[in-house]
Amino acid sequence: MLELIQSVNSAVNNFIWGVPAMICIIGVGLLLTIKTKFLQIRKFPYAMKETLGRVFKKQDASDGSMTPFQAVCTALASTVGTGNIAGVAGAIAIGGPGAVFWMWISAILGMCTKFSEVTLAVHFRERNQEGDYVGGPMYYIKNGLSKNWHFLAVLFSAFGVLTVFGTGNATQVNTITTAINSALLNFHVISQSSVGTANLIIGIIVAILVALILLGGIKRIGQVAERLVPFMAFIYIFFALGVVVLNIDQLPAVFGSIINGAFHPASVTGGIVGSFFMSMKKGVARGIFSNEAGLGTGSIAHACADTKEPVKQGLLGIFEVFTDTILICTLTALVILCSGIPIGFGADAGAELTISGFTSTYGNWISIFTAVALCCFAFSTIIGWGLYGARCIEFLFSSKVIKPFMLVYSLVAILGATVDLGMLWSIAETFNGLMAIPNLIALFLLSGTVVKLVKDYFHEK
Template sequence: MELIAQINGAVNSFVWGAPMLILLIGVGILMTVRNKGLQFRKFGYAMKNTIGKIFKRTHAGEGEITPFQAVSTALAGTVGTGNIAGITTAVTLGGPGTLFWLWVTALIGMATKYSEVLLAVKFRERNKYGDWVGGPMYYIKNGLGKNWKWLGIIFCVFAALAALGTGNAIQAGNIVGSIHTAVLAFNPDFSGEATLNLVLGIVLAILAAVVLFGGVKRLGAVTEKLVPCMAVVYILACLAIILYNASSLPTVFHDIFVGAFTPNGVTGGAVGSMFLVISWGMKRGIFSNEAGLGTAPMAHATTSEREPVKQALYGIFEVFMDTIIICSLTGLTLLCSGIDLNYGVTGEISLVSEALGTLFTQKGGALVIAVALALFAFSTILGWALYGSRCCEFIFGSKAIRPYQVIYVLMIVVGATVDLELVWNIADTLNGLMALPNLIALALLSGVVVKCTKEYFAKGKSLEEPK
């Protein structure tokens, strides 16, 4: 295990070093420039025609789901422990300034996610069951040509493995961890952690199996109800803390903007490297909203929407909701609450629970986090199950879907019962490795994105359905 950790550490330092961060941001800037700042110019249009129409009834045919179900499934995969645990780690190890770089990454990432979703819908195809399948591997094969299929296979290998860690074991481990914290808040003498974790792991595995084995339409139906519920619970709780401590907001924003460039002046020297602040902000931003990783396009490709640009607008909304709203709320809740963040030391989820406890009491804070994280993480387990299955299907054919799903469900129990530190680190590495093929494809297909976008808006199309 030590050898594996050392090898992974060496690969991780390369994968998430300056070159990768430059590549991720570089592709985002490329897409922003080539589309003339679409995420800023058309932001109002995108919000009006995505979140503004979530209550409008739409229907999907066989093998497809509605546009909102597609974005719900994508958000289910992106809104997870990264929004709570990941941001807590970023703030404690990088200081308040990480939030600034988190926002920069999100604003640029909107263009990246828009491009990914557009290409996924444009180059998708039907599998043998009649379901829509798409994502980086398909826009590599169908957009760049079959001679590039090997690049799509590389993406799928890393993504299928990352799904078992990032989207599964880590999520399960954080669910049982938050529930254990809540139990301790009510019963400090509780000593049955191992049994509790095993029971919770089995329950989570059964619930996931019921949804996953029901197919893509059942997945879409569950996530469109689960995602809004989990978002509302967490957003309201965080807003309550921020408003309760509104007088501290000027100081908090001062620390965020000053700490982004001179971190030692804000953290008392506990964080002295500006590169550390930038890298934590960008890493956790990307880990949270997954812009550039190539995962969410696999969910968006299942939509009943035929116009790629229409569905791509949901990519802008997705990054905005995940990072600008939910991640920011986590960071601001921590910074406004007045609790000791102990900069320079890895922060645990219990810090967010403690921050919420300043208003809701310790028991109430622990309960809010347990419920929110359970909903967040379980939805991520469902979303990433689709991603891993699609990747296995691309490599081995449709016959590989069910065996992979069985392994995936069993990994939930493993994640609930083992130490996750090494799994976190390996998953982080796999996220970087799967991003490489996707970013190469995005750069090479940027012209297609520009052409589709120009054609759509030149025709003056509206997202309104025909009367």
């Protein structure tokens, strides 16, 4: 029975995260890009001015909402995660340096997709029984489409609830315990026999912290995200830029390998990765997995923003994808490629490849930083996905189930830290991908609404 479940999940997973899904996500992104007349490119300077201008602007949110900047930080909390460190490494190892180029292409289209998701989420949001703003794919399906399509909202929410415990929580806690144990063992603070006890302690601490933040409501989530996300992103960018600067002479060759490898991977990898298709597939897939454009999840956080302008908040979606993929993922790729560490092309790799790029440049002491970075990235993802799960289960039932859900969600951290859940990781990833299907259908059907909102905001003819 277990083997049957595994084989069925593997088949569905390969389909969801394979070529058909990528074609749909890229296709919808291209459609929205064309219909909005390449908004993410022609309005990019305006988007950066609007978004970066809000970073330094002191603003208070009304009850039941976040400031626009807190909303984008909460969305970034879930997207800027371990995928930015481990996912990019895996893409380069299997798809070659050219995978980075295709990651950029997916991000450029993803900017318009995320913009559309956020704009629709704010436009079609509601106030719940507690007075909080609620929105996201389930609400723009419910309020923007006819009743014939409402089953898609239920499907999205159901897949969301099934996803959060694994992808959003347990796997992230597992990353935290691995990072901390690796650092503690490196410096001989604990022995191998003490790892189990250390994992339990870490799980309990994470569970308490998550519960304190999530049960504090939407304002506390926003306040934590607004402080944690800029801090962790700045520190990571600072050290990653240091690797690039210290290896600046390698930069022309690295960019050459990225561009050349995108179309002729064999010439860069020595024939080990010889498939143009594999390079493109890995780059696009990792880019989508990292910035979540097309999955619709980030729009749930943006819908909480205290703003009356859906398009203005949508511009923060452009900023979000740019920060996550164009900036942070690219820096991770440059850390790996500029540092000159050996890459085992053709074999999957994870965070250890990125960590090697840092340690080869700075020395072993940097492993403390990488452990802290991994912990911050993973913890922020837990908080972001906690909000997403709460909104999904609330849509299916009512706001009365939010606090019990958050308590259970917090306790899962202990399970994730201490138990090997094996196949459940892969099942959670499958449900994560399934969330994209109802969202992409809704984006396609509501693309005309996005165009109208853009025209009204910019007063275009």
